Amino acid sequence: MGRGPATRPADTLTACMMAGFDLSMNIESLFPYINAVTKKAEMFENPPYIRFEFDHTLCVLHPDKGFASPFDDNVDARDFMMRLMAFLNDIYYGKERITPKYKLFSQADITLILKLLPRTNCNDCGFTTCMAFAAMLGRQQTIPARCPHISRPVQEKAVFPIMDKDGKLLSTLTLNVDNTKNINDLDSARQYIETLQNKIEQLSGMKKDLRDEANRQLQTPLSQREIDVLQMLALGSTNAEIGLLLYISPHTVKSHINHIFNKLGVNSRTQASVWATQHHFV
Numbered sequence: 001m002g003r004g005p006a007t008r009p010a011d012t013l014t015a016c017m018m019a020g021f022d023l024s025m026n027i028e029s030l031f032p033y034i035n036a037v038t039k040k041a042e043m044f045e046n047p048p049y050i051r052f053e054f055d056h057t058l059c060v061l062h063p064d065k066g067f068a069s070p071f072d073d074n075v076d077a078r079d080f081m082m083r084l085m086a087f088l089n090d091i092y093y094g095k096e097r098i099t100p101k102y103k104l105f106s107q108a109d110i111t112l113i114l115k116l117l118p119r120t121n122c123n124d125c126g127f128t129t130c131m132a133f134a135a136m137l138g139r140q141q142t143i144p145a146r147c148p149h150i151s152r153p154v155q156e157k158a159v160f161p162i163m164d165k166d167g168k169l170l171s172t173l174t175l176n177v178d179n180t181k182n183i184n185d186l187d188s189a190r191q192y193i194e195t196l197q198n199k200i201e202q203l204s205g206m207k208k209d210l211r212d213e214a215n216r217q218l219q220t221p222l223s224q225r226e227i228d229v230l231q232m233l234a235l236g237s238t239n240a241e242i243g244l245l246l247y248i249s250p251h252t253v254k255s256h257i258n259h260i261f262n263k264l265g266v267n268s269r270t271q272a273s274v275w276a277t278q279h280h281f282v
């Protein structure tokens with residue numbers, strides 16, 4: 001079994017109240033799983049990183065390093081690192097039990113971030129000017145929470161892939177967020193998206209119920225393996241492709257297809273595909 005992520009302190013624990021750390025392996029593939037299980041997660045690409053809340057602490061993870069804040073002191077920061085690494089290792093070894101979430105946010109540019117700051121240069125964030133803070137935030141070298149005066153979320157656009165329960169992409173919704181408007185607009189937009197996602201999940205569940213019912217109505221129901229083969233067949237896969245995807249020989253695929261034909265009372269791939277479509281198997 002491979003080793004999960006681990007940290008070593010960056011050259012120093014950077015700045016007061018904030019810790020920087022390096023990761024021993026590239027953890028970009030974990031981002032969709034972290035995105036699924038953490039609070040207030042926001043995942044970005046180009047460059048890839050994820051921001052989320054863990055243990056009442058804001059974290060930003062890049063593929064091979066991260067930042068977290070706030071902390072009282074180095075001991076507090078190191079204790080947190082231990083908990084964070086245990087958490088990342090749990091995700092690393094338990095990925096099969098988590099449905100990944102691919103919702104992405106786009107990065108805000110510096111001018112947009114500056115619009116959200118009072119520009120008083122008060123230095124509460126540890127940076128001498130708001131511009132310096134905005135530049136570092138734009139490069140994800142710090143986190144929004146370090147400025148207690150920041151007024152609104154900094155993302156300007158969110159892309160929401162909508163998947164069914166099997167992880168198949170059904171559609172994509174792009175939400176443009178006008179940062180100059182009231183935060184309530186953002187909240188209501190998020191609620192709208194969540195409502196849509198819930199509806200899709202409900203529809204997906206209904207589809208599965210209809211599929212199960214159709215299978216039960218057969219004189220001899222299809223086995224799970226036959227359902228897998230039928231779904232691929234209905235999507236136009238050849239026997240060789242089905243064999244490759246399911247790690248079975250073309251001869252076994254052929255045998256499954258014969259059983260499927262007999263159980264459905266059809267005698268061609270086209271008829272089997274039509275039956276699969278009509279009964280919500282694809």
Ligand code: SF4
Pocket residue numbers: 117118119120121122123124125126127128129130131133134146147148149150
């Ligand atoms: S704490 Fe906020 S307002 Fe003050 S200097 Fe930093 S960014 Fe500007």
